[in-house]
Amino acid sequence: MRSEAKQLTIGRLARAAEVGVETIRYYQSIGLIPTPEPTGTYRYYPVTLVDRIRFVKRGQQLGLSLAEIAELIRLNDGMHRAAIRGIAKRRMVEIDNRINDLQKIRSALATLVNRCAHTKSTLPCPIIESLAAQR
């Protein structure tokens, strides 16, 4: 058994987690990952931070903001499972709303493109007309 954990410089940590060095510094600046005290001049990072950063990246792929991800990390003590589900559920509601909005926009655009394609070219473009209409 070795008692000291492996440590990485910031550049190695960045390469291991497949992010830029600046991303790590940014995450530190917003408190998403800790900033170890310098040992001598440089700071050394535990390898466990590689997983932490990948955690963040996967959360982003689910559309979570860094603030939400920070909250997930904070809540991950086994005591707050319902709160964690709450974050995921709120995100789902937002996604549902966004999908609804996009579908409305999509069908409005489809209608306009269709009308435009079937309107005599001597008449004004229905797309422009619809935007210009006073309501």
Added chain:
Amino acid sequence: MRSEAKQLTIGRLARAAEVGVETIRYYQSIGLIPTPEPTGTYRYYPVTLVDRIRFVKRGQQLGLSLAEIAELIRLNDGMHRAAIRGIAKRRMVEIDNRINDLQKIRSALATLVNRCAHTKSTLPCPIIESLAAQR
């Protein structure tokens, strides 16, 4: 018949179009609406700009960027109907892609929330686990 068109100060124009004065200045700065030469000290704006600004706002509601809206305005000479449809169609493709992405994210979240709700509270939260999983 009155020969001179009605003119508005920037504040009246803003109120008529229901935007802020700063929005108008911003639109001027990016060339979306013209900046009339000052008459004396102040600039005076034709009422037709009210419609132009509402046009912009409605385009934004369809998810168009200001750059795309500027292009629509530029193309609106009766000669470029196909190009106008092209803008709308490209936006539709982007929207379709976005909807697909969101639906994938939504179902991933739904699965996680469901699994989390049906996992013994003595076990680690599946939402956290899934984000922490090494892949």
Added chain:
DNA sequence: GTAAACTCTGTACCCAACCCCAGAGTCAAG
């Protein structure tokens, strides 16, 4: 032992679409 590659701190910049402020001058209602 030296040169390349790295790290440190700090600052500034990117995107879009604005918002807000200061200070000076101007216009219009009463």
Added chain:
DNA sequence: CTTGACTCTGGGGTTGGGTACAGAGTTTAC
């Protein structure tokens, strides 16, 4: 004719998630 509401120019700041230096010091591979 005063006073309050407006306009002008020019600058700054906001949000989120970073990227890009600059300049000085440090470590490491050969």
